[in-house]
Amino acid sequence: MRWEGQTLESEDPQALPGLSRIAGFIRSTRTPEFSGITFHEVACRSALNRVPAQSAMPFDWTVNPTRGCLHQCTYCFARRTHEYLDFDSGRDFDTQIIVKTNVVQVLRKELARPSWRREHVALGTNSDPYMRAEGRYRLMPGIITALADSGTPFSILTKGPLLKRDLPLLAAAARSVQVSIGVSLAFLDADLQQRVEPGTPTPKARLDLIRAVADAGLDVGVMAMPVLPWLTDGDDHLDELFGRLAAAGATAVTAGALHLRPGAREWFLQWLARDYPQLTGRYRQLYGGGSYAAKEYRQWLAGRVARFRTRHGFAGPARSFRSTAPDIGPGPAGPQDSPAPTLF
Ligand code: SF4
Numbered sequence: 001m002r003w004e005g006q007t008l009e010s011e012d013p014q015a016l017p018g019l020s021r022i023a024g025f026i027r028s029t030r031t032p033e034f035s036g037i038t039f040h041e042v043a044c045r046s047a048l049n050r051v052p053a054q055s056a057m058p059f060d061w062t063v064n065p066t067r068g069c070l071h072q073c074t075y076c077f078a079r080r081t082h083e084y085l086d087f088d089s090g091r092d093f094d095t096q097i098i099v100k101t102n103v104v105q106v107l108r109k110e111l112a113r114p115s116w117r118r119e120h121v122a123l124g125t126n127s128d129p130y131m132r133a134e135g136r137y138r139l140m141p142g143i144i145t146a147l148a149d150s151g152t153p154f155s156i157l158t159k160g161p162l163l164k165r166d167l168p169l170l171a172a173a174a175r176s177v178q179v180s181i182g183v184s185l186a187f188l189d190a191d192l193q194q195r196v197e198p199g200t201p202t203p204k205a206r207l208d209l210i211r212a213v214a215d216a217g218l219d220v221g222v223m224a225m226p227v228l229p230w231l232t233d234g235d236d237h238l239d240e241l242f243g244r245l246a247a248a249g250a251t252a253v254t255a256g257a258l259h260l261r262p263g264a265r266e267w268f269l270q271w272l273a274r275d276y277p278q279l280t281g282r283y284r285q286l287y288g289g290g291s292y293a294a295k296e297y298r299q300w301l302a303g304r305v306a307r308f309r310t311r312h313g314f315a316g317p318a319r320s321f322r323s324t325a326p327d328i329g330p331g332p333a334g335p336q337d338s339p340a341p342t343l344f
Contacts, residue, residue, distance in 0.1 A: 026101065031136070037070065037095050039133065044100040047107035048121065059122040059155070063107060065139040067098035070131040071159055072199035074271040075226050078126040080263025089263040090270075094199065097133055104142030111150035121147060121154045124182070130160025131199070140166055148173035155180035157223060159200045161209045167216040174218055181213050184223040186255075187232060188241055195275055196228070207248045214249025222250045226258035229286055229293060230279055233257075233301060238308045246312040253314045255305045257293040265291070 024043035031039075049062045068082055072094040079089035087096050100106075110116065123129045129140055144166060147154045154177065156163065156170075163170075163181070173179050185206045187193040193203055201209075213220040222245050227233050238255070245253055260268060265287075273280050286293050293301075309315070 041101045043102045048110045061121045062125045064126045065103045066127045069127045070199045073197040074268045077261040077264045108146045118152045124157030130158040130162040153178035157182040159184045182221045210248040219251040221252040224255040242308040242312040261291045
């Protein structure tokens with residue numbers, strides 16, 4: 001997903017240095033509740049973003065009310081999109097947040113066009129719509145209502161328990177359009193989670209969110225990604241994770257290996273070198289300078305995932321909210337407790 005077609009069609013000579021490429025720039029603001037964070041408020045020209053045809057995304061349209069993400073996941077593959085805004089894909093992505101303050105009004109206009117075909121719209125593809133900033137800007141209720149009123153099906157992928165606030169609205173929307181809720185949760189170890197995704201809510205908070213969505217009568221899929229080679233790919237972890245997800249009421253789960261797109265790769269490998277220096281050589285060998293783990297590893301992992309999905313009752317097809325990993329299918333189940341391929 002890229003920023004083009006949303007607000008980069010022209011330069012605003014009034015904008016601050018570094019933001020000159022954002023048309024409709026309004027102001028930059030800081031607030032004590034968000035220490036170290038700068039919000040850059042913009043009036044966007046378009047809200048619906050067409051996904052490029054060559055993208056592997058399983059949807060054609062997105063809405064991203066924000067850019068950058070307070071959840072600060074070291075592996076986030078949206079990081080590089082911040083470079084289009086003359087920010088860096090590391091710390092700036094985590095702390096310089098673009099907010100489209102008029103996104104609801106613009107979206108309503110676009111949805112009212114006779115040419116709009118009510119295709120599926122995905123939220124949470126480039127920035128988490130329920131990060132803490134949503135508590136300040138409160139854009140999602142208007143977006144949900146606009147989509148539902150126009151008869152447009154939509155999905156939301158989030159790590160943010162703030163979504164609970166909008167459950168009554170989402171349940172009402174689901175009576176008129178298809179609504180898919182996805183929660184992203186890949187780690188049960190709160191210490192590891194805090195180091196890999198320092199801005200995210202705890203695993204417990206996200207399990208509680210899954211339970212709340214299920215209790216509201218909505219299906220809730222889980223994106224249990226990324227699985228980190230040699231850190232979270234063990235049978236014990238996958239078994240416990242899938243069991244906890246099932247117990248919390250998840251209806252589907254998707255899992256796959258870490259994907260290291262440029263922008264995310266540099267940032268993640270810096271983190272790995274700091275926290276697990278003994279693994280850096282193995283990761284470099286596994287990824288070979290590319291974005292994907294070696295096929296042999298992905299097939300091995302897919303076999304473990306298939307086994308634990310079946311064990312915990314996730315028998316249907318895996319749901320995909322925004323995976324960009326190549327689909328290598330469920331893979332062979334493999335012998336019980338087989339370790340990762342020794343090649344790596
Ligand atoms: S929550 Fe999603 S968008 Fe935000 S940093 Fe993490 S992976 Fe990126």
